[in-house]
Amino acid sequence: MKHYEVEILDAKTREKLCFLDKVEPQATIAEIKNLFTKTQGKSLKDEDVLQKLPVGTTATLYFRDLGAQISWVTVFLTEYAGPLFIYLLFYFRVPFIYGHKYDFTSSRHTVVHLACTCHSLHYVKRLLETLFVHRFSHGTMPLRNIFKNCTYYWGFAAWMAYYINHPLYTPPTYGAQQVKLALAIFVICQLGNFSIHMALRDLRPAGSKTRKIPYPTKNPFTWLFLLVSCPNYTYEVGSWIGFAIMTQCLPVALFSLVGFTQMTIWAKGKHRSYLKEFRDYPPLRMPIIPFLL
């Protein structure tokens, strides 16, 4: 059977876009379009084998400069170490933040000490997960991101910490009851979030970049996988809602809202790529909020 060579040019610029050299004579235009978009669209993976690409015997690879890059691990460590440190500056009432008569004094409210513990442990958890738990698909991200991300995390940490540790801080309206409930929510969600991170890690062998559908394990916290694609985000939002109720601090609520918005965008994207990649993806699952979102 004689094969055709098909050359696709841009109609306006006449520039050569693609050269397919082993096209079957029976191939329909739709199939050719498909071959074409496969060779143009998404970027190739490191693991792709040349022979398996639909490019015939002459392969044209398009190079795209992604710009200065930085490793995910570096970004995560920096953006999480900041809040940990910054919050403590406010907690210990380091000079020049509040009036001089308050320098190095301590709040008389129990909930303020509790909040510091929760906030600090939360970021320690994140740092440890970055070092020992997470397995990243991409090694790097654009350098610009570290400035953007650090501004977000460090800025919000400072803003929240300022009010919680303020000498004029007002403890929650419903007192110890409110704090206890909020603490329970926070702890449960932190355990949940950690469980999901471990489950995701176990999906993927060390050093690999394979992707599989996550399923519930024996750990009850992972049963949320039955209902959502990204329960780690669900638990994270829950943790911050807990923290907001615990501190009854509007900036914390705003931080939770912004975080929720961003995580919803990520969850929807992840959900969509799961659906695209896996035919048998469980239909009951929503991206981030069971049944709703």
Place this chain on the structure above:
Amino acid sequence: MAAAAATAATKGNGAGGGRVGAGEAAGTRKKKGPGPLATAYLVIYNVVMTAGWLVIAVGLVRAYLAKGSYHSLYYSIEKPLKFFQTGALLEILHCAIGIVPSSVVLTSFQVMSRVFLIWAVTHSVKEVQSEDSVLLFVIAWTITEIIRYSFYTFSLLNHLPYLIKWARYTLFIVLYPMGVSGELLTIYAALPFVRQAGLYSISLPNKYNFSFDYHAFLILVMISYIPIFPQLYFHMIHQRRKILSHTEEHKKFE
């Protein structure tokens, strides 16, 4: 064809150039454009806005002639100014539903900054309403918007007179700095009154553990003009070079 266009540029919008963007500059790209119903709606919208800002322009002139001075003309056009500038919020919706090929974020930013100046500064701080700086930005905005909305109207009808295109991409050179000056001077004039009245400010202690100092916020807004204004201004200059020279070349080939 520049469909009901693009955005970018102009924070606070002192500019004659108003919004410029990819939709027009990339003349070689075929844009799908809004459907016939959307186009009809947009034409009506842009015609109404052009008319509205003309009303404001005429109102200013008449008030000036009647009073014999250019002081305190704000009061004569306060209502249509508020109505038509606030009406521009619809443009955010247009981008969101896709009938206008501009960025929602950019459009929101531009419209909100205008609305902020009208309501959160000029309306809220009565003492600045008699300031001359108000007239400065009102004139800049009025001329800018008349040109911008007629530009969009003609573009949608596929019949854009070169004069309008020229005006849009040239007058901003003067109008933009003029508008920005008016805006900054007005905000500056408002500061002492905001501080005195504690306007829109909350202080500690309160049960939501939150505080907001509107006076400090306004100062931050003024500072933000420093990085933003040059960027937008030079973007417009760049656009001007691209678009006006492009037209020149086309004319040569005719």
